[in-house]
Amino acid sequence: MIALLSIVALGFFLGMRHATDPDHVIAVTTIVSRQQSIRHASLIGILWGFGHTITILVVGSAIILFGIKIPPRLGLSMELSVGLMLILLGVLNLSGIMRWITETFTPAQSENRTDSHLLEKSVVRHSHSSSSEKHDHEAENRSVGWMDRTFGQLGIYQVVRPLVVGLIHGLAGSAAVALLVLTTFRVPSLAVAYLLVFGIGTIAGMMLITTAIALPFKYSKTRFARLNHGLGLVSGIISVAFGAFIVYEMAFVNGLFRHAPNWAPR
Numbered sequence: 001m002i003a004l005l006s007i008v009a010l011g012f013f014l015g016m017r018h019a020t021d022p023d024h025v026i027a028v029t030t031i032v033s034r035q036q037s038i039r040h041a042s043l044i045g046i047l048w049g050f051g052h053t054i055t056i057l058v059v060g061s062a063i064i065l066f067g068i069k070i071p072p073r074l075g076l077s078m079e080l081s082v083g084l085m086l087i088l089l090g091v092l093n094l095s096g097i098m099r100w101i102t103e104t105f106t107p108a109q110s111e112n113r114t115d116s117h118l119l120e121k122s123v124v125r126h127s128h129s130s131s132s133e134k135h136d137h138e139a140e141n142r143s144v145g146w147m148d149r150t151f152g153q154l155g156i157y158q159v160v161r162p163l164v165v166g167l168i169h170g171l172a173g174s175a176a177v178a179l180l181v182l183t184t185f186r187v188p189s190l191a192v193a194y195l196l197v198f199g200i201g202t203i204a205g206m207m208l209i210t211t212a213i214a215l216p217f218k219y220s221k222t223r224f225a226r227l228n229h230g231l232g233l234v235s236g237i238i239s240v241a242f243g244a245f246i247v248y249e250m251a252f253v254n255g256l257f258r259h260a261p262n263w264a265p266r
Helices: 002-018 022-032 038-066 072-095 097-105 109-125 131-154 156-184 188-223 225-253
Strands: none
Touching: 002 188, 022 038, 022 072, 022 156, 022 188, 022 225, 038 156, 038 188, 072 097, 072 156, 072 225, 156 188, 188 225
């Protein structure tokens, strides 16, 4: 029992450490650099971690359970996609397109308050005579209200973007994680369970990271506008530079487009 708990704890904290990989941190920094809400920044981290966990769990489980081997060219292509994504995020951030998309697809606060007010009026109008039915109805509307406040204010673009970025990052790292787990666990079911715990740790780690990253952007926005703008530019430049480095390493150093590419999961 103690050994099992130790394995679970190890998987969780290794997942949290995995969230601190440079490409992960750079990607979410570029995303939350224009986010002024700490709560929404935390949610973005959770969405990134959820997307990452989905890919790790699906691809990793396939490797563990069915012995699927990823060809070097495919593995390099998956890692190349991370570099291209970082370049895209950086360019969108530097060009101002990311801010325009965020503002366009994020509902206005006034609209949310209006919708919330209408929802409250609806609850009053449709109250039931039975106390139990009334309680269920209010509980349901509280749940709907929470979802509306959380996801409605964030916007569909802000929800989908970190989820997709997390999926791509998970795709690039799934082979390495699965192969590492296989060297530790000989029982497939335990290995898959470890992947799940590892993913949960990654979600928790990324939530903490995005919250910490969002703090300087939030407080510099109201007090130091130039500093805030500079931080946004720096995050975009680093994202482009690191993405270009990954593309160069995968395409030229490891020979993605050569006859015999060289790739080792890491």
